[in-house]
Amino acid sequence: MLTLGVVTALNVRSLPVIGDGTTYSAEFAEAAGLGEGNDVRIAGVEVGRVSDVRLRGGHVLVSFRVKGAWLGDATGAAIRLKTVLGQKYLALDPGGEGTLDPGRPIPRSRTTVPYDILTAFGELASTVDKIDTARLAKSFDTLSATLANTPQSVRAALTGLSRLSDTLASRDSRLAALLGNTRVVSRTLVDRDAAVRRLLEDGNRLLAELSNREAAITALLDGSRRLATELSGLIGESRLDPLLTQLDQLTSMLERNQDALAAGIRGLAPFVRLGTNVAGTGRFVDGYLCGLVLPSFGPLNEEGCHG
Known part of the structure; x- marks a missing residue:
């Protein structure tokens, strides 16, 4: 076992x-x-x-x-x-x-x-690095001189090839640097394949979430538009428009007379305080009215109201 x-x-x-x-x-x-x-x-x-x-x-x-x-x-x-x-x-x-x-x-x-495109790029860079651009340019020049007596169309083609070879020779270092950077980039992408794939997957999730939220926002806007339409119909049917207009006029008038209303409230305060003192002694009003009886009826208050 x-x-x-x-x-x-x-x-x-x-x-x-x-x-x-x-x-x-x-x-x-x-x-x-x-x-x-x-x-x-x-x-x-x-x-x-x-x-x-x-x-x-x-x-x-x-x-x-x-x-x-x-x-x-x-x-x-x-x-x-x-x-x-x-x-x-x-x-x-x-x-x-x-x-x-x-x-x-x-x-x-x-x-x-x-x-495999990455392998092809790597082999291309290695092949181009091994090319003797100076000798290649010289070969094109020799070919152009040898075929100088050929027809005009052939000479134009060879002249273009010669100029192309001169351009390649003059920019040899830049082409080598470009191909070298291409190898570095391709190698970096291969080494970080998992991270880039995860980034693309997260991007897909983000786009899906945005799409879902877009549908929710669209539904909210449609509901708001329908609500506004229903409220407009309700206001029209119940004739609330004149009432709302008058309410707006009232609030505008109160806003314009805000200072006057504040001054009236401040002037009303002493009157309320004195009225409270007069009626605050019980079930009756206790007060004194100076000058209620005219002096012709007798000397009731010879010192006057401010005596």
């Missing part, structure tokens, strides 16, 4: 139910940047992972695991570009009437590899 447990643990990926699936292989003319752990897809759907990439004779043997998918005996395989930064994946095209034998690799006749 202990031996069986150890063997099971060492081969858990090969088990039919809980493992990673069945292991297949395919022969390619080159690896084309495909590596262990890359996706295996059928019609864009991930069905497994690449488990090994190694050189066998004059070709590359790629081993991969597939789970939950049927592969026919005429299945084709292709290495394709997953992102613009050079990441690859293995694409399978199931076909045939029988079942693909895991012990026999897919032959090179049914496999294809992509065109």
Whole structure:
């Protein structure tokens, strides 16, 4: 039982139910940047992972695991570009009437590899660096002098070639710097493939969120417009427009007479205070009115009201 447990643990990926699936292989003319752990897809759907990439004779043997998918005996395989930064994946095209034998690799006749633009740029930079631009310009000059007696159209073409070679020779250092920078940029993009891919995915999420919010704002504006239409109809039907006009006139008049109203309130304060004193002694009014009885009736207050 202990031996069986150890063997099971060492081969858990090969088990039919809980493992990673069945292991297949395919022969390619080159690896084309495909590596262990890359996706295996059928019609864009991930069905497994690449488990090994190694050189066998004059070709590359790629081993991969597939789970939950049927592969026919005429299945084709292709290495394709997953992102613009050079990441690859293995694409399978199931076909045939029988079942693909895991012990026999897919032959090179049914496999294809992509065109790697980053590798092409790197080889172009290396090739241009090795060109002797001065000797190339001299060769064009010699060719132009040798064919000097040719027709006018041929001489014009050769003159253009000579000028082109002179331009290349005079800007040799700039072209070398440009191609060198191109190599650096392409290498940086490949090294940071995951970060750039994550940035693009976050950008897609941001655009989706903005699109959702745009729909909500549009719905809010439509609701506000409908509410304004309903309120306009309500005001028209209930004849509130004259009332609102008069209310506006009243508020305007109060605003214009604000100082006069404030002065009236200040003048009313002493009157209210005296009235409170007169009526604050009980159930009766206690006050004194000076000059109520005329002097012709008798000397009631000889000292006067201010005595």
